Amino acid sequence: MTIAHISDLHFGRIADSGVVEALLDEINAAGIDLVAVSGDLTQRARPAEYRAARNLLDALGPPTLVVAGNHDVYPWWRPLKRLRTPLERYKQFITEDLAPTFEAGGVAALGLTSAYGPSIKGGRIGPADRAAMRAFFSGTGDDRFKVLVVHHQLHPTAIGPISPHPVARQAQQTLAVAGEVGIDLILCGHLHISAIQPLEIIPGTPRIVVASAGTATSNRWREPTGPINFYNVVSVEPEAFSVEERRYVPDEGRFVRDGVTRFDHAG
Template sequence: MRIIQLSDLHFGTEVPDVLAALLQSCHRLAPDLILLSGDLTQRARRHEFDACRKLVKALPQVPVLAVPGNHDLPLFNVWHRFRAPYAGFRRVFGHRLDPVIETASTLVVGVNTTDPRRHVDGAFDQQMVERVSELLRTSRAAFKVVVGHHPVDAVLLSDERNIARGAEDAVRAWTAAGMQLYLAGHIHYPFFAPLSGRYAGVPGDAWTLQAGTAISSRTRDGKPNSFNLILSDDTGVELQRWDYSAQQKGFQEAGSVQLPLGVSGA
């Protein structure tokens, strides 16, 4: 299974050269599945969602699973924010905010960590934790992934405040139910790390993978635009980060890690 994770596209702030390079890389890498982990638009405006829809149509024609980010809810239109906060997102990606894709080898569960009452912060509520735990527990897939927008871990002190409320309860419940990988975005700072580094006692083979911003000008801390590639087969899982090089006008593999996961079925 080849999975590409794109996050924090922030259409409305996209860089055309980076967008073109991203499309080239996605077609060259030939994924089986594409995951969009939120903040697909900058201000949840119709033309921004239309641009995102155009990107999805231009990507390899494989299943796409998308979850909303806090920027995908209207900020200045208060009526829409509280009466129809996800209308724009649903117009492009359908009604569900918590989509699920399952194959013989892989389960991917989307979670909506946003809340119209909060402009930035995310949360995992108890109902979500229980629902996802049941899906993980009952799935026969060997590789089990959860994807949301808000992170459950951070490497910079300034990002500690961005860890979603309820993250520890979610991580402990989901890893106990079989989750091996949690994907997120939001902070525009890519990294991968074992979840046991923050949450003592969780299985050592459970990791988190953070994506940078794929095409937006809103990069931070010297990190370039980036996306993630996840490769899984019966020997294990490899996580790769692909960074944009302005010099080369394209994305190149910038780092990888082999996970101690025994998954079967490619």
């Protein structure tokens, strides 16, 4: 089972004229089983940006699981819309399902929407979201590889000048539930850096791996990695799983392997 994890596309701030096509071509040719998109499809939630994002999703061959990011809500200069119907355009162009699921090939994946109107860039996972986590993952069976997809970070990523950085509100409670229901992997974005780290949420319990994808297509790079575009490929095997970081090379118009991190299944 293979999952392509792309994040922070930011249509409206595309980095290179060929990066979107290169991403599509590679994913569609790679035998990917699922594309997980962890938010910020647009830069300012404009209709034209959403149409471009919709076109990308429609051009992908594999099934997709998509969640919204903070840039996908109405911008700050539309305060009433931002507060009352923050994800109206996201629902119009992308999906009305704010907690999408996927089950196939021994994998069970759930997406949660951490973006909300009152915050400019922060995120939140509320009690209803955690109830959805419990309900979905508790019913999938212990033999499934369990994946949570969310835009905002649930745990600090200690990388260079971006550390420390805020995490989503109620992140600690959410991680506790993730540990309870046996989540193996959390796919997220938001920071525009590529980072992979195992977490021991509760001492003595199986660890959870957090894989943060860099910005796949935009020029909103972050040090220490920028100016580079990244996405991840997760390969799930019977005894282990791996996260491969793939980096875009503008001069060659293609993505190349940047590194692979392998983990035995927790248990």
